[in-house]
Amino acid sequence: MAIKITDECINCGACEPECPNNAIYEGGVEWAVSDGTSVKGSFTLIDGSVVDADQKNEPLSVDTYYITANKCTECQGFHEEPQCAAVCPVDCCVPDDMYQETVEELISKKDRLHL
Template identity: 40%
Template structure:
C-alpha cells in the first residue's frame, strides 16, 4: 500500500530527502507522494522513513492504493532495475 500525505502537512521539508525512491515532491500546497514510486521503503528499510521523520504524523497508508508486502517488493525491484 502506498502512503499519502494529508492536509495536516506543515511543509517542514523533512520527508522528501528521506525517500529512497524519490516518491515525495512538493505539490501545489503540500508535499505529495507518487503511489507509483512509493514502496513504503520495502527493499530499503524496515519502516517508511517519511513516517519516521514526520513531526505531525500526517502520512498514513493510502486506502486507494492497497498493496501487499510482496507487491511492494515487486515494485521496488522494478524501480531499482530502471535506476
C-alpha cells in the first residue's frame, strides 16, 4: 500500500528529497506524474483515469506535506523501507489503508514511472 502523511506533520520537509519517485509535495503545491519521473504522454492513475503526465493536479493537502499514492511505491525497487518514514522526526509517514497494493504491483508502478 502507499504511504500517507498524517496531520501530525510539522512541515520540516525531511521526507521530500528522500522520495525516489518524487511523490511527496509541499502543502498547496500541484503535482504531476512527470515530476521527477521519466513518464511522457498518457499515464493511468490508480482510479483508472488516464491523464497526461505533465498535467498539473490539485494538491492533496494545503497545510502539510502530502504523498500522492499514484506515484508512491513504498520505495520498492529502491530501498528496504520507505525512506520518508525512515527520516520523519515525528513518525507521521504511515501506511495508507485506502491503497492496498502488493509488492508486485508496487514494483510494476515503479517500472512504469522510471522507464
